[in-house]
Amino acid sequence: MESEASVSFSAASLVEDVLQQHGHGLKDLDLEFRKAEEAASRRYEAAGWLRKIIGVVAAKDLPAEPSEEEFRLVLRSGIILCNAINKVQSGAVPKVVESPIDSALIPNGAPLSAYQYFENVRNFMVAIQEIGVPTFEPSDLEQGGKSSRIVNCVLALKSYCEWKQNGANGAWKFGGNPKPTISAKSFVRKNSDPFTNSLSRTSSINEKTLATLNSDIESSKMSGSLSLSTLVRSILSDKKPEEIPMLVESVLNKVVEEFEHRIASQGEQTKITLRDHVSQKNGSASMFVVADKKVENKIHMVAKKQDCIYKNRMDAEELQSQHLKQKVLFDQQQKDIQELKLTLHTTKAGMQFMQMKFRDECSNLGMHIHGLAQAASGYHRVLEENRKLYNEVQDLKGSIRVYCRIRPFFPGQPNQLSAVENIEDGTITVSIPSRSGKGQRSFNFNKVFGPSVTQAEVFLDMQPLIRSVLDGYNVCIFAYGQTGSGKTYTMTGPKEITEKSQGVNYRALSDLFFIAEQRKDTFHYDVCVQMIEIYNEQVRDLLVTDGTNKKYPFISYFILF
């Protein structure tokens, strides 16, 4: 357990790395470091021997690997020393004055009782002098004292004890500093060692003066027990305060790296040791291999099972998520259905309302239509009456109307003597030459158009008849007169027809289509044209183009009827 709790690392290489990074000389430092290690090793040896000789219970305040300070403080009362020398040589200190309080609890530098101080330490000094063991000064037990001398004394006592245990052959001689039993490169520290504290203490280096640090280092050197913290302090002492945090950081980084590396390598080592142990226990390497394979198989199976469990869990989670999704979808659909139901309900109500409104409107419309139908029938009745009256007027004007139009003289006609004496309303008076002189004769017509009357004025009297045609009455307009009197001019127009010079035919047809268009919503008219010529009692169809059947068999039909 102790090996697990403690981590081995090479402080020397660590500090060396840091110093190399910062351009420090390694040589002096290495020497100091080795010295410190040696002192620590000797101190541990002395502490170990004291614990062994007086028993762990009696030496409960003395750790197996005490720091310099701990070592000094614990031995300060002289109780452990006296008990130790009494074990080596019974009765060397006749009476050991026990401390009324735990010596470990005495604060550093606090004075012990004078009685205790003098009695135990003095008695111990006397006893070791008698044996011939190198002694130390009582002040070495105080702060700033040389603890290396105390260590020397204890180790000499140990040597003396061993000499005695081996039969006390020959004269006992203390050989001085024994070689350290551990190498510098395998220095082992616990995690709880003051090393950590010493590093943390360096962070407060700014609080101390550089002079104090130097004195600490010097005193440590003199005592020959330079701890790692002191070592680090000595490195940092000649540095500028602003460089110290960087150095400390470097050291800490190195330490962390080293710790990680050591932990990893220790894990590997533990594995190997465990394997070796299993191998030894089974008695053969093959057994170990089999066990290893079994373990591997088991691990493989466990891994497989874990995979399986993981997969199952994933499947279950996926199923659960799908279930959740479906549930959400289902809830959404339920909500949608509810909304649709509500919409349907609203639409139904709307439809019912619309139906009701539609019925009302239909009934209103029916009433309106009825009213309109009545109005229309009234209108038609009135229209019919109006038409009747209109045509009666036309009849009253005369179903046969005769108009007279006087053609003007041709331009450039030499003899422009007119026979027309007077034109008055429908009466024209013409002079008739006779043997008895100049005679006159009057003729009555519906109207007489003089030579200056225009085409439009002539048509004005025909126009009402066109409307009668569309009302279903038969109308015939024709012109009669001698050759060159102006029949074609009146009915059709001159050779070059313009809008102004259009004759009755054009104007009548134009009116016919205009009124038919006006009445298209009420009446549908079919219009057809026939053009015939009656000449020498022969009727000819002028629209036949092939020329074969120009003559109408008008007479033969007439005969038949």
Ligand SMILES: Nc1ncnc2c1ncn2[C@@H]1O[C@H](COP(=O)(O)OP(=O)(O)OP(=O)(O)O)[C@@H](O)[C@H]1O
């Ligand atoms: N009111 C008028 N104003 C000016 N010119 C007219 C008028 N009436 C007839 N004329 C002219 O008199 C000439 C003869 O007219 P028109 O050809 O119409 O006579 P008609 O009676 O049809 O002859 P026919 O019987 O030989 O065919 C034409 O040149 C025509 O332009």
